[in-house]
Amino acid sequence: MAEPLLRVHELRTYFYTEGGIARAVDGVSFEIGAGETVGLVGESGSGKSVTALSLLRLIRPPGRIESGSEILFDGQNLVALDERAIRAVRGARISMVFQEPMTALNPVFTVGDQIAEVVRVHKGGSRREAWDRAIKMLETVGIPSPAQRADEYPHQLSGGMRQRVVIAMALVMNPALVIADEPTTALDVTIQAQILELLAALQRQFGTSVLLITHDLGVVAETVSRVLVMYGGEIVEEAPVRELFSSAHHPYTEGLLNAMPRVGQERERLETIPGTVPPPTAWPNGCRFHDRCPYAWDRCAAEHPPLYQIGAGHASRCHLADEPERRAEKHEPLVTRTSA
Amino acid sequence: MTTPLLSVRDLRKYFPIKKGVFGRAAGAVRAVDGVSFDVMPGETLGLVGESGCGKSTTGRMILRLIEPTAGSIEFDGINLVSLDGGAMRALRRKIQVIFQDPFSSLNPRMTVGAIIREGLTIHKLAEGAAADGRVRQLLDEVGMRAEYMSRYPHEFSGGQRQRIGIARALAVEPSFIVCDEPVSALDVSVQAQVINLMQDLQRDRGLAYLFIAHDLSVVEHIADRVAVMYLGKIVELATANDLYREPLMPYTQALLSAVPVPDPAARKTRVVLHGDVPSPANPPSGCVFHPRCQHPAKDAACAAIVPPLEEKAPGHLVACIKQPPTRVEWSVQQAAGGNKPPERYLPVLAGHA
Secondary structure (H helix, E strand, O other), X not given: OOXXXXXXXXXXXXXXXXXXXXXXXXXXXXXXXXXXXXXXXXXXOOOHHHHHXXXXXXXXXXXXXXXXXXXXXXXXXXXXXXXHHHHHHEOOOEEEEOOOHHHHOOOOOOHHHHHHHHHHXXXXXXXXXXXXXXXXXXXXXXXXXXXXXXXXXXXXXXXXXXXXXXXXXHHXXXXXXXXXXXXXXXXXXXXXXXXXXXXXXXXXXXXXXXXXXXXXXXXXXXXXXXXXXXXXXXXXXXXXXXXXXXXXXXHHHHHHHHHOOOOOOOOOXXXXXXXXXXXXXXXXXXXXXXXXXXXXXXXXXXXXXXXXEEEOOEEEOOHHHOOHHHHHOOOOOHHHHHOO | OOOOOEEEEEEEEEEEEEEOOOXXXXXXXXXXXXXXXXXXXXXXXXXXXXXXXXXXXXXXXXXXXXXXXXXXXXXXXXXXXXXOHXXXXXXXXXXXXXXXXXXXXXXXXXXXXXXXXXXXXHOOOOOHHHHHHHHHHHHXXXXXXXXXXXXXXXXXXXXXXXXXXXXXXXXXOOOEEEXXXXXXOOOHHHHHHHXXXXXXXXXXXXXXXXEEEOOHHHHHHHOXXXXXXXXXXXXXXXXXXXXXXXXXXXXXXXXXXXXXXXXXXOOOOOOOOOOOOOOOOOOOOOOOOHHHOOOOOOOHHHHHOOOOOEEEEOOEEEOOOOOOOOOOOHHHHHHOOOOOXXXXXXXXXXXXX
């Protein structure tokens, strides 16, 4: 197998806060191949956004990427690069699409200027060339009359149009990897459909790899080929998308899928995951999900599970992989037995 | 036939657009433009639509947090629009609200106990030890420990705060709650807990909900009937079952087909809408949806005739002159420039095939 485009190995990003050390990302490893779209799924506080920011080295004190962490991209370890070198990667080879297009864009510059600036910073050349390239990019992302729109300010555009501008900015240098952090969460569902179609079309056209970060399993099902599920700063399950939805292994993934109301599904009571996500300053011992898990037994509280390989490209951080017969013994999780 | 608990008729809210130093009105944003619906006792009516369609404004007018420009809101036989401040305050005991953002809707300087107690004191329902007992009982009902009374909102997660907001609403024993995006800010696993709680409380207390949300799958799960809004108007209203199985308004069809399906094996036909929602300050003529509509019989008549919200099937109201049957006769449509007779349009939707 060819060397993947991105190989993250034992990534740890800790925040040294007054309340203790927040181990937001705690030993995350994964790969993304050239042209591949991978989904990173998790709830608030799972560490998915910090993972994304770490890839671009956008972690500021009190946060720190711990030594021993490796982010191998194109043969370079990004963790070891100095600030100047990482700036050449950021926006050019790896770029990011943020959730909120209004805050990702600068309100006092026209959208054309902002895209052209990316070109000027990374490629140099004349203003004219950069401007022409910006207009061409606006056209590529489906903005009508791009030459006029380029002269407008972000507030003059609708939410969907702004997100197209942000995507244009991310793609203008033709990067190898785009990290999209909840790119459609702030958008209405009909606009979300437009943006997801656009992302897929651009990916086919340019062969860009995409890391799509989202909490929406519906978006994942429709856009990615492989999924990473995060919980408690770790990857708890990794699987090809079809397999994840047809035969999720980790009890947390199973819980997420069951908790989701679906259009067209018969009306029954929603299943819930009792309790809440623990704070990153105090992950539970053993399996970090054990107190909310309906299958947990004594081993789960004592022994931190490794990422068990359970099939081709399918791994799960759950001792059920080792003792599958325990799946028959479903019970009330610890958290509901101890709280009032 | 039971009488409705809430009857809204031809409700309108126009926000003036002011220009120049003298604030001369230069036009109006028609945020809500002639909306009518009923909510039965113990029923959940879902109100869905995209940002800016007027669903939250509608909810706020029912609470009289925003004054309507025109129309009537009848609650239990009383017209809320004509009530004075004092009478409206007294009636707020019966009509409560749960807001979207559990972080800004609870006063950070008040303890959880004080937040829940406030309504009891204002409406003189309980005081002293009796009020404390009531607060304890309410916390228990929403699945929280009684000790939490003396804590402050910032000590709780989003889901727990939303439970506190629910306990506050329930304290005064309302019969109707306006729920404005109550679970949108919550994670999936917590969202399910809160939805189940809301359903349990409804069953136990016979509450009626107006459930305002943009998430169509949540609304399908919780609502008995659903109203779809677009640019200030209700364009379709039906039982949740009918609306999700056989949406007749082309806008509802597009909206439903845009919802991502959490099943990678699903084959789906998607109606992708082009362009953005037009400005409510300058809505399109005729049917407000016509510029983006993909109904095959769309013609000049759609731009000329304002479609009435009419019953296409029992209890299924749709505003579309091209979806038969319609009272807007073909000769009338032709006179308005129409050249394509109405025909039934039902694009196949995922999860419903």
